[in-house]
Amino acid sequence: MFSRRTPTARRTEAAGESAPSAPVSRSRRRLLARAATLTAAPLLALAPRVRAASVPRAIAFEHTHTGEKLAVTYAYGDTYVPQAIVAIDRLLRDFRNGETHAIDPALLDQLHTLATVTGTKASFQVISGYRSPATNRMLQRNGGGVASHSLHLEGRAIDIRLADVPLADLRDAALSLEAGGVGYYAASDFVHVDTGRVRRW
DSSP: OOOSSOOOOOOOOOOOOOOOOOOOOHHHHHHHHHHHHHSSSSSSSOHHHHTTTTTEEEEEETTTTTOOEEEEEEEHHHHHHHOHHHHHHHSSSSSTTOOOOOHHHHHHHHHHHHHHHOOOOSSSSEEEEOHHHHHHHHHHHHOOOOOTTOOOGGGEEEEETTBBHHHHHHHHHHHHTTTSSEEEEETTTEEEEEESSSSOO
16 A cells, blocks of 8 residues: 555556657647746655645546546645545546555646646546556457556556646646656547656657
């Protein structure tokens, strides 16, 4: 189980192929400029003074497969709210078999920062959160293109989109954080983010 006060040690996951580069639009440049002002240096950790001030951090999810919704304040400063974390673990369970797993608190902080950077007013639409070993094997057998040691298996990865943010802008915002892996799946309409090493595909 993850400590609710200390992000877990980073472990690696194989990255997919790099997507071809695309011209940066004016709106994307504005987004990245805003990200730079909010996220000086490789960011996942909130500024110590923010944590020390016990500022609340909230997050909202809508699961695309189960229809479940959750909007919750999950942390105050450096303290994670146990009841909120349990609720998040439940919503981000393996929807195919109901198996739950502790979600890395650093992933939640990454999503919270991503919401701030994009300025979204929407919930994160969840395509996949935790993935059990049985589901991972099934997807591999069916040619799902999933990694054998996917960080989904550790509660350290999530596939998402936002209704009010273009998918490419969401990808660019996630990349600007330099907080972990970012995968761009335009055909399937989601962005993968995780708390592994910084990489992209």
